[in-house]
Every structure is written in structure tokens, then in C-alpha cells.
Amino acid sequence: MHKHLRLNEYKVLFYRLLLAYVFYFVARILFYLYNAELLRVDSVSDFLSLCYYGLAFDTTAILYVNLLFILLSIVPFYKNTDAGYQKILFYLYFTTNLVAYATNFIDFIYYKYTFARTTIVALEVIKHETNKKVLFFSFMVDYWHVAALFILFSALWVFLYKRIKIQVSRPTKSSITLGFLQLDS
Numbered sequence: 001m002h003k004h005l006r007l008n009e010y011k012v013l014f015y016r017l018l019l020a021y022v023f024y025f026v027a028r029i030l031f032y033l034y035n036a037e038l039l040r041v042d043s044v045s046d047f048l049s050l051c052y053y054g055l056a057f058d059t060t061a062i063l064y065v066n067l068l069f070i071l072l073s074i075v076p077f078y079k080n081t082d083a084g085y086q087k088i089l090f091y092l093y094f095t096t097n098l099v100a101y102a103t104n105f106i107d108f109i110y111y112k113y114t115f116a117r118t119t120i121v122a123l124e125v126i127k128h129e130t131n132k133k134v135l136f137f138s139f140m141v142d143y144w145h146v147a148a149l150f151i152l153f154s155a156l157w158v159f160l161y162k163r164i165k166i167q168v169s170r171p172t173k174s175s176i177t178l179g180f181l182q183l184d185s
Contacts, residue, residue, distance in 0.1 A: 027104035
């Protein structure tokens with residue numbers, strides 16, 4: 001019975017979510033480096049304290065962004081380990097996570113002007129802009145280093161994600177798959 005537990009799938013899911021925490025932490029460090037003159041952080045312990053409290057916000061964001069990914073990763077289908085299914089999960093994971101991650105990188109620059117982090121309200125304001133393409137390309141040219149950092153850390157994230165794979169397991173025809181357990185009859 002022990003060999004039929006889906007522990008590998010849960011370990012891989014945990015690893016993938018842990019990657020999100022690691023990269024959000026990297027974004028927090030970069031945010032501080034870009035905005036150190038605007039933030040009152042007097043010591044390393046102050047910074048670590050802010051990071052600790054930021055975990056609550058990161059957890060909320062990571063859970064919201066990855067809710068569908070988590071659900072599809074734990075749904076009790078034997079096809080969860082199938083290469084095609086894993087490819088769908090890969091694209092879902094990075095489509096949602098990299099969009100959310102990009103807002104952190106945009107904040108590196110725009111925090112100086114708004115003194116607030118990007119929210120849905122800010123995105124609503126941008127929605128009504130008539131020159132979105134000009135603004136986007138202007139941002140990419142003026143702050144190319146932020147775009148380069150985003151691409152670099154995104155590529156590293158993808159690389160680390162792909163390093164750990166779910167072991168393919170095929171149940172026998174007479175087995176029943178439950179959420180965490182596979183039973184043979």
C-alpha cells in the first residue's frame with residue numbers, strides 16, 4: 001500500500017510552491033535595493049522583520065495565483081503524472097506566476113512615483129490609457145535593466161521548475177485512485 005501513496009506528486013507540488021516563495025523573496029530584495037533611499041530600514045534585522053511580515057502577503061498572493069494549479073495538481077486523476085498533463089500544469093503555473101511576478105518588477109520603478117505597490121486599482125487606471133504601447137516600450141527602453149532582471153530570474157525559475165519532475169506511474173486496470181492513495185483490488 002505504501003508504494004501507492006502519491007507522495008512524489010505532493011513533494012513536487014510543494015517544491016514548485018516553494019520556488020514561488022523563493023522568487024518572491026528575491027523580488028523583495030530587489031525592490032529594497034531599487035528603493036532603499038525611500039524606505040526606512042535601519043538594520044538587517046529590520047529588513048528581515050519586514051520580510052517575515054511580507055510572508056503573509058506573499059502567501060496570499062501565491063495561493064491566489066496558484067489556486068487552479070494546486071487544485072489540478074492534487075485532483076485524484078491517474079493522468080496527473082502524464083507528460084501532457086504536466087505540460088499543461090507547467091504553462092498554467094508560469095502564465096499566472098510570471099504575470100504576478102512582473103508586477104513586482106514594475107513596482108521597483110513606479111514605487112518612486114506612487115509610494116504604493118501595484119494593485120488592481122492601478123491596473124484599472126492603466127486600462128483607460130490610450131497610449132499603452134508607447135508607455136510599455138518607453139518603460140522597456142528607460143528601465144531595460146529591470147526587464148533584463150525579470151527575464152534572468154524568470155529563466156532561472158523555469159530552469160529550477162524543470163529540474164524536479166513527477167515520476168510517471170501507471171496504475172493497473174484494477175486499481176482505484178483516491179486523492180492521496182491508490183488501492184489495488
